[in-house]
Amino acid sequence: MTAPVAAASGEFTIGGNLTVRRLGYGTMQLTGEGVWGDPKDPDEAVRVLRRAIELGVNFIDTADAYGPFTADLLLNKALHPYADDLVIATKAGFARTGPGQWVPIGRPEYLRQQVELSLRHLGLERIDLLQLHRIDAKVPVAEQLGELAELQQEGKIRHIGLSEVSVEQIEEAGKTARIVSVQNLYNLAQRDAEPVLEYAEQNGLGFIPWFPLATGGLAKAGGPLDQIAKEHDASPSQLALAWLLKRSPNMLPIPGTSSVAHVEDNVAAAQVELTDEEFARLTEAVG
Ligand SMILES: NC(=O)c1ccc[n+]([C@@H]2O[C@H](COP(=O)([O-])OP(=O)(O)OC[C@H]3O[C@@H](n4cnc5c(N)ncnc54)[C@H](OP(=O)(O)O)[C@@H]3O)[C@@H](O)[C@H]2O)c1
Incomplete structure (x- = not known):
């Protein structure tokens, strides 16, 4: 049996016991405009998720806030019952008050409610990786992480991660709960x-770069990667993802797309290997 395409990205073990292929998929593009409501083509969204799995993706990033709930219900529809090796990382900590509107809420009772709803929508008994979507500045960090640690003790969450944080915030959160991953714009x-990223490498955390394609800016024809991509016989998005995979063994890119053609293009980036010289050229050309 030949290895699935995503296997070429290698593996990373989150929190010491959750091994995933490094090139994953993010569900945020599977909603309507402003990350609100249903996508234009819900059948294509189901096909995208199933195709990602066929290609060997076993790490999917999602959030209660995408829709809200739309992406999680699509995951359930497309993939439940889930394969044993599939890791769904979700998030809690944003209220959605309208299209394009995101309001951080870290009050313990809200985080608990959202974790309970995610379990229900995803059809899971335990969430493998729950990321606090944002630290809410209005609530003590120890209260937010304390509630997640309690949910962990109750068996509802396996591992806890953070999103959009500084090194200081990771350290502060780590006083209350064990942090295994961080998801920042990169x-x-x-x-x-x-x-x-350097802190994640030194401390064995998974680093999940959001907007790995600069929300499409790095993928488009005529974009900064176009010329080098032509020389390399790869697409611009594949170069952007191959660069991330080479940048660090802790890197877990989760490119988002609403189309089967693009998910195929993106997962194939696992097989694009950059030489050190090509890596350096990209780093300089686009940085
Ligand atoms: N933690 C956070 O605060 C946070 C914030 C934002 C996102 N995220 C996570 O990060 C994931 C990735 O971010 P993202 O989806 O917003 O941005 P992204 O992955 O950087 O880019 C997605 C955009 O690129 C386009 N695209 C994807 N593949 C392409 C390809 N091969 N060729 C041409 N265009 C392509 C998509 O359009 P098409 O649909 O047409 O392919 C979409 O417009 C999200 O899905 C979500 O899980 C987390």
Whole structure:
């Protein structure tokens, strides 16, 4: 049996016992405009999820807030009962008050409610990786992480991660709960999170770069990667993803797309191997 395409991205073990193929998939594009409501083509959304799995993806990032609930219900529809090796990482901590509107809420009772709803919508008894979508500045960090740690003790969450945080915030959160991953904005063109990536490498955390394709800016024809991509016989999005995979063994990119053609293009990035020289050229050309 030949290995699935995504296997070429290698593996990373989250939290010491959750092994995933490094190139994953993110569900945020499977909703309507403004990450609100149903997608234009719900049948294509189901096909995208099933195709990702066929290609060997076994790490999917989602959130209660995508829709809200739309992406999680699509995951359930497309993939339940889930394969044993599939890891669904979800998030809680944002209220949605309308299209394009995101309001951080870290009150313990809200986080608990959202975890309970995610379990129900996803059809799971335990969430493998629950990421606090944002730390809510209005609520003490220890209260937010304390509630997640309690849910962990109750067996409803296996591992806890953070999103869009500084090194100081990871350390502060780590006083209350064991943090195994961090998800920050990071791609070839936006590298402000470099110190957090280095911290993740030093401390064995998974680093999940969101907007790995600069929300499409790195993937488009005529974009900054177009010329180098032509020389390399790869698509611009494949180069952007191959660069991330080479940048760090802790890197777990989760490109999002609403189309089967693009999921095929993106997963094939696992097989694009950059030489050190090509990596350096991309780093300079786009940085
Ligand atoms: N933690 C956070 O706060 C946070 C914030 C944002 C996102 N996220 C997570 O990160 C994931 C990735 O972010 P994202 O989906 O917003 O942005 P992204 O992966 O950087 O880019 C997605 C965009 O690129 C396009 N695209 C994808 N593959 C392509 C290809 N091969 N060729 C041409 N265009 C392509 C998509 O359009 P098509 O649909 O037409 O392919 C879409 O417009 C999300 O799905 C979500 O899980 C997390």
